[in-house]
Amino acid sequence: MFRKLLLLIAGVVMAGAVKANTGVAFVHGTGSQSDAYNDYWTGEFVQSVIQGLPNSSNYTVINCDFTQYMWTSGAAGCLASQLTNFINNKGITSLTLITHSNGGNVVRWVMSNPTWDSRYPNIINRIDEVIALAPSSAGTPLADAVIDGNVFEEALGWLLGYQNDAVRMQQVAWMEYYNNEWLYGTSGRPALPKPFSSVVGTDVESAIWDGDSYCGGYSQNVGLEFTQNWLNSCSDGFLDCSSQSAAGSVWFYDTSKTYGDEPLSHAQSRRKCFGLDYFLRTRI
Template identity: 70%
Template sequence: MIIKFKVLACLLLLSTTAWSNTGVAFVHGTGNQTNAASDYWQWDNINSIRQGLPNQNNYVVINCEFEEYMWSSRAAGCLAGQLTQFINSKNITDMVVITHSNGGNVMRWIMSNPTYDSRYPNIISKTRWVNALAASSKGTPLANAVMQGNVFESALGWLLGYQSDAVRMQQTSWMDYYNNNYLLGTGGRPALPKGFWNVVGSDVETSIFDGDSYCGGYSLNLGLEITQAWLSSCSDGFLECSSQAGAGTTWFYDTARMNGGEPLSHNQSRRKCFGLDTILRDDI
């Protein structure tokens, strides 16, 4: 049903593509990026996805400081600046935004708070939809684990830079507040002004005998043996499925569409793995 709906929306868009100028933007997750194309998304992935563009030069890879709170001038402000520059310089009229992890929250801030910054309404206007890969829409218990409990630890750790404002913000009780009061698209709230389509990673494969676990993923990373204890059985190793599907509309779960029914771990959903790049390319 969801797939059909998105295909229908695509067909409707086809009628306008004759005079639209389509572009794609890649929005990274938590972290301060200066070269996200190489360090975060990887060029083979970007080059594969942008093949879906009529003009393959119409793409931008965002580099911002997503260690900050989503509303910060260095997070959403930076994102708005780079998207506006992209729209203006390339004369983009139809933009597909691909986000990963916390990048979905920063994009959702822009779409939910259009009056906060005069650049936001034009970005919303030009956005066709957002493809949100492994979005941390409802936060993660792993952020709770590193921030909560002993306040002395977290306050000091915070000062020492062990944690960032973005991690603090992605605690589950914090995201619940922001979802209910500042963000749109979660249950019981108005929908976002444009589609927010979730790709949900549901499992992690780490076996050294399984070559698939090497695709940008974990080569027998024992860290997962620890961190998955905080997460439900449906998770990508960092986020529970309920968080990834927590805002907007679920486009698909990994095993339903990936080659060989492979799951997408949190790192794999931003890489060229199991045909995800082809699906994203065909969606532009």
């Protein structure tokens, strides 16, 4: 009798595993995107990562207006709409979100405020893990500089945009307020309902003779090495390591895992650079 009961339980567990339908969503950072597949992530990166899925067609690339505050209809509302459509159309039961930069903040808003929007709970229930690539969880001094209107406004236009609400939101003091009052996952706050695992970029390399400097775009890495002068010694050119590791847990610091122990600049952490795509593929 006991043996039959064990077989019945095993059968139920196996049936549940078979029915699981895994999917991945790529969530871009600051900016208003209409073709993030090509313009933000590149097809090369996305197509490599999704090879880790049981069904490689079970993916979506989010296109929203993340120049807005994270809670707005154009940001979190748009994200909720596109994720809900993806979940419903594909029958997704286990969802991994791969975010970059400010995309991690928008996702944290959804997970931290389940009563804000009736679509949030169903999304949260489906999430297996958030893999946050270089998340701006504690903001960046460069956002303060852009809002102040000094030289960084021009230097970072290609990366952040200009004086939009998302940049304003990522000022250090503003993110401290949001983390203390509205967002989960940082020190002293409730834990997020699902794992939030960050990949932290620790440095920027842009030597013209070093082929690794060209991955992710040479001109972008040159710009990030310039802005790194206003950040801590451990940074990816846009974010201090302390900001990237402020929420959830750290999956890895770049050089502890990357091919050739190469650092990941902020531009490279959304590209097929130094094995990042492979690590993500095997993780999902």
